[in-house]
Amino acid sequence: MEIQEKKLNGTSIIRVEGRLDSKTSPEFEDKISEIIENGTRNIILDFESLGYISSAGLRIILKTAKELKRMEGKLVLCELQDYVREVFEISGFDSFLPIVSTVDDAMEKL
Amino acid sequence: MSKNTFSFTLSNDLSELDTLREKVEKFGTLFGIPDKTIFEINLIVDELFSNIVSCGFRDNGTHWININISRRDGAITIRVEDDGVPFNPKSSQKPDLECPMEERRIGGLGIHLVTELSDKISYYREGDKNILILEKNIPEDSTQLDT
Numbered sequence: 507m508e509i510q511e512k513k514l515n516g517t518s519i520i521r522v523e524g525r526l527d528s529k530t531s532p533e534f535e536d537k538i539s540e541i542i543e544n545g546t547r548n549i550i551l552d553f554e555s556l557g558y559i560s561s562a563g564l565r566i567i568l569k570t571a572k573e574l575k576r577m578e579g580k581l582v583l584c585e586l587q588d589y590v591r592e593v594f595e596i597s598g599f600d601s602f603l604p605i606v607s608t609v610d611d612a613m614e615k616l
Numbered sequence: 617m618s619k620n621t622f623s624f625t626l627s628n629d630l631s632e633l634d635t636l637r638e639k640v641e642k643f644g645t646l647f648g649i650p651d652k653t654i655f656e657i658n659l660i661v662d663e664l665f666s667n668i669v670s671c672g673f674r675d676n677g678t679h680w681i682n683i684n685i686s687r688r689d690g691a692i693t694i695r696v697e698d699d700g701v702p703f704n705p706k707s708s709q710k711p712d713l714e715c716p717m718e719e720r721r722i723g724g725l726g727i728h729l730v731t732e733l734s735d736k737i738s739y740y741r742e743g744d745k746n747i748l749i750l751e752k753n754i755p756e757d758s759t760q761l762d763t
Contacts, residue, residue: 525637528666529630558637558655560662561726568722575717589655596732597725598713 508555509537517548517616519609523555526563535566542570547579550612554585559593571603580604582612620647621686628669628679636661640685647687653754656733657685657692660750663726664696664705668746672700687754691735694750703746704739705730 507524626632644654684695708727736751
């Protein structure tokens, strides 16, 4: 798994490449914690290159969404591949998480 | 062993998830399984395996988890065998998917995914082993050729 972060007007755009499973999720969790500790309150997850996610990845996303909301920030997801999107739908995560098509759409949701 | 059967054994270490993925993808290629079905089988076995590794053992020793995947006609059967503490996924409580985000809990979500992605699940205990057998139908509109 590869994680790349870039900043745009105070928002962190995090691109995750590869797979988010119980083996790779701790690294993802550490990276997100570091970004929030550095003061970022709005995060966009760009999942264009994410080919796989399990409940271990969903756990970090739920935790992050809750944490940002408490701090009056926001988490938005974009560019999900079909199979990955299905995992979010079966889990009911699409009911509380904004999931949009592109990074530009995500910026508008913030 | 039938030629439509594919077996492998993993140790109780999360680094084995890469081997798991390779094996499931190889099964998909050998038996002409649609990509979406392979993704879902990978997720089912990943969730079960990760659960066994994280919660199944009271000691720090090495344990082996045996996985068998077979194809017959329009369905795939997955058999998972481990010697961990008794665990019947069918008695796992379904997570509340309707509640607000603040009240959402992650517990039970992995097993919920397994249940939703499987068409039939049976569980039994055999000696000191958990035996879990899942069936998954291959979508009929699959355009991939049979082998």
